[in-house]
Structure formats: C-alpha cells, structure tokens
Amino acid sequence: MSYTYKIICPYCGTTFEWHEGKVGDKVYIHCNICGKEMLYPEDTESYVPSYPSCECGGWFEQTPDWTLFVCPKCQQEIEPHEVRKTIEVVKNKD
Numbered sequence: 706m707s708y709t710y711k712i713i714c715p716y717c718g719t720t721f722e723w724h725e726g727k728v729g730d731k732v733y734i735h736c737n738i739c740g741k742e743m744l745y746p747e748d749t750e751s752y753v754p755s756y757p758s759c760e761c762g763g764w765f766e767q768t769p770d771w772t773l774f775v776c777p778k779c780q781q782e783i784e785p786h787e788v789r790k791t792i793e794v795v796k797n798k799d
C-alpha cells in the first residue's frame with residue numbers, strides 16, 4: 706500500500722507529489738538531498754538496507770516513519786507541520 710502526498714512548497718509555491726510506501730515488492734525511496742524519488746526493489750535482507758546513490762551526490766533512502774519532504778524545485782526540506790493546512794493525502798491501493 707502506498708500514499709500520495711500532494712504538497713505545495715511553502716518556500717517557492719511549487720506543487721509536487723511525494724509517494725511513500727510499497728507497490729508490490731518495491732518501495733518508494735527518496736534522495737536525501739534533491740528529493741528525487743523512485744520505486745526500487747525492497748532490501749529486506751540487509752540489516753541496514755542499501756539503496757543506490759543519486760546523480761546529485763545524495764543517497765536514496767527509505768523514508769523513516771516521520772516524513773521530511775524535499776521540494777524538487779528549490780530543494781528545501783519541508784517539515785510536515787509546515788504544509789499541514791494545504792497537504793492532500795491520497796491512499797492508493799496496490
């Protein structure tokens with residue numbers, strides 16, 4: 706199951722979508738610097754799951770329980786409470 710978050714960046718006003726969760730046996734992972742996301746086969750074997758690095762120099766990681774969004778336009782980190790008035794959350798079926 707996965708979630709789609711529709712977010713309006715409080716810094717530059719860009720609207721973007723952010724995904725969390727699983728689709729089949731793949732998980733959404735995000736670059737810790739630029740916020741780029743991709744679906745990647747879940748690493749359940751390793752104690753510390755390893756995911757690829759991003760072309761910007763960051764690392765992809767599976768977002769922990771708390772979510773920090775990264776605006777794809779201005780690359781500001783956005784705390785959930787900053788967007789709680791405008792965020793839209795859509796629950797997706799697999």
Ligand SMILES: [Zn+2]
Nearest residue numbers: 714717776779
């Ligand atoms: Zn922004």
Ligand SMILES: [Zn+2]
Nearest residue numbers: 736739759761
């Ligand atoms: Zn990146």
